[in-house]
Amino acid sequence: MAETVPVRCPQCRREHLYIVPSYPCRCGAPVAPALLHGGIPVRVRHRVWADSWLTLRCSACGRYDEWPRPELGCPCGALLRPPLAEPSGQSPGRLSGAAFPSAVAGGEEAPGTSSPGAAGGRPDFQPVAIRTARDVVTAAALFLDWLGFERVRPVAGAHPVPGVDLRGPEVLARVDPTTSPTGPDAVETLWLHGLNESAVAVCFSLAGYTRQALGRADALGLPLFTLDLAGTPQPVNEAAHALLDTGGPR
Template sequence: MSESVSVRCPVCRRAHLFAAQCYPCACGAPVAPPLDPGAAAAPVTQRSWDEEWVTVRCAVCDRPAQWPRPELGCPCGTVLRIPVAGVDDAAPASPAEPARPAFQPVTIRTARDAVTAAALYLRWLGHRDVRRAELRAPSGVALAASGLLAQVDPTVRPAEPRDVECLWLAAMTESAACVYFTLAGYTDEARARADCLGVPLFVLDLTGTPQPVNDHADALTA
């Protein structure tokens, strides 16, 4: 459990007690971004993928990994970015792990959590350089890694054949493989199209665990 710090909203001046969420390192130890109690929280006025992730080293194995930068939603409607202390500026290296531990999910409460869950799952699969793709996805958020393009759709609408085809075409343009994550599942036609095109399909349950939907997803997980 990470330590709590006092955070004051600069807009409404409310004070909050905040503790950063812990995430599982590849070694199994919990990792939480170290908070800086001496720095003031700043309102989030615009989002940048690079600013939403921070590199933190595990205290047990010293392995660096990128985790979501802590944020707090104030009742006044302001989203606050919580200052983090003692973190690495450089992105972690991406060696392949000789043995893979069990995936540790992140509970999904918001659309941002769904994107985080998918990114963590891709890292668990060995794609250490996961980042937000420059591609504008038809719905949801596109993620990219070396040789891979992923789409994360946190809406309540089941994915349709066109959604799968757009992802596949974008991946073909980049000479990359692709994978689709969604919260609401897929229509029968979308699943059939994905099977034909070789696109792995996953459904994100609310625990944050991606569930394979087709044989291509089973093969990717294995």
């Protein structure tokens, strides 16, 4: 059973139950960062890529490796980093063997998304760690496939559709890999494309959404998801929760 840690957003005071992600070590044992229970999370206003990684040690084989720092998107638009049980000043590539944050390796399988869809007959979603912008698109495509949408592919060709990054016969998706929150214009553009093509429109963002984008998406009924660096999408609004409950048309 994956560890669950309560995280309270310092901006809106909403409390979330955050499932601590674990990652498969090369030896096969799952490795997870140790989080501080009751600690105050840090709000990320501007993502710095070098600060988004942790160096963790597998307690099973002793190997050090780099993994995404735990993050959580709050529905109020804040992107949060839960506090670690042991602070780390390490940046990627500095494998000095000292001052590493603690890691836990056990017999559990790596957890999938914390969505209710995993309990509705689907297997757990298996995320892909995000290290590049291409990985963000790959993670979103895998998630849509897991939801039940068929033949989801990146939009390519001589005439790409502005504001659409993934396409399937019954779904369109925008995937924002930037370090700035996604704004309302992107939400409206994606919704219009979905309306014109009679397709489900879904938006994914690595840095969360502005307050205006959240309000516009709620008014349009467009599902919004955030992606953490572990590659696990988290629902942001009611439309996203509803999509998790129903899944795709498959």
